[in-house]
Amino acid sequence: MGTADDDKCVRLFLELRHADGRPCLRLARWSVSSGRQVCCDVSGNDTFTLLSAPSDYLKLGRRHHVASFKAFQAWLAHHHHDNTSSRLVIIPHVMSNGGCYSWNCFQSHLDRAGIAYDVPSRHVVRYGKLKHESSLPRDVRSIAVAFSILATKNQLVRPVFAALFLVVLSVASFVVTDIFGIVDPVQSNYNRFIRRDAAIPKLFLYSKADPIVESNHIQEAMAHANELKTPFVQGVDFEKSDHVAHFTYDPQRYKQSVRAFVSQFVQLQSAQ
Numbered sequence: 001m002g003t004a005d006d007d008k009c010v011r012l013f014l015e016l017r018h019a020d021g022r023p024c025l026r027l028a029r030w031s032v033s034s035g036r037q038v039c040c041d042v043s044g045n046d047t048f049t050l051l052s053a054p055s056d057y058l059k060l061g062r063r064h065h066v067a068s069f070k071a072f073q074a075w076l077a078h079h080h081h082d083n084t085s086s087r088l089v090i091i092p093h094v095m096s097n098g099g100c101y102s103w104n105c106f107q108s109h110l111d112r113a114g115i116a117y118d119v120p121s122r123h124v125v126r127y128g129k130l131k132h133e134s135s136l137p138r139d140v141r142s143i144a145v146a147f148s149i150l151a152t153k154n155q156l157v158r159p160v161f162a163a164l165f166l167v168v169l170s171v172a173s174f175v176v177t178d179i180f181g182i183v184d185p186v187q188s189n190y191n192r193f194i195r196r197d198a199a200i201p202k203l204f205l206y207s208k209a210d211p212i213v214e215s216n217h218i219q220e221a222m223a224h225a226n227e228l229k230t231p232f233v234q235g236v237d238f239e240k241s242d243h244v245a246h247f248t249y250d251p252q253r254y255k256q257s258v259r260a261f262v263s264q265f266v267q268l269q270s271a272q
Contacts, residue, residue, distance in 0.1 A: 201232035
């Protein structure tokens, strides 16, 4: 999956398998990192990297990852040309709302391209802020904080940046939602992950110490998933880890939690 430093940047990590159980591909989506391709992960599986940035939120779904998806199709044809007719099993590891949005858009590209696949479990994930009716309306504070953290490392300047981002995001949310009637990416993530995909088992990895995502938002989403009769909902609280840093904080627990969850729904290779 990459080094510890890389894990602070990764936002979407997909494991793809052919229907017979053989690994096909692992796909990583990186944010705020240098543009680079990763040829294979630490387990030796082929890997395709989906390069992206926070500005992707400003793009419509059809325009998001268009070039990356074309590269993915070429990659798939080159590396697995003998299995092009095989149905893929995709297991998304999604990190934060950036990863959720990337997966939603990438999934739409898969559908439009007619690539056959199944998602037996959304078995790793979610650090991102989740909104639904019980949350504060148009609560964009955590997003503003996230942008301020990305913008500067200066602890004194961050509150100023966060305040400015909050004003901009609040106005933008009003214009986009109330005037144009467009569903914002965060709400779209919730609609798809929790509501539309209610039949897919989910593992939520989060932390009480996360400065960006409040743990009660994750717990609300888990409760709502249970209300919608999601067949299996599990949460793991890392308690002291930072945002999208659970793996670096406790890699053993992270790997064990993921593997134990996934093994209930898909046939795994020998332990890595």
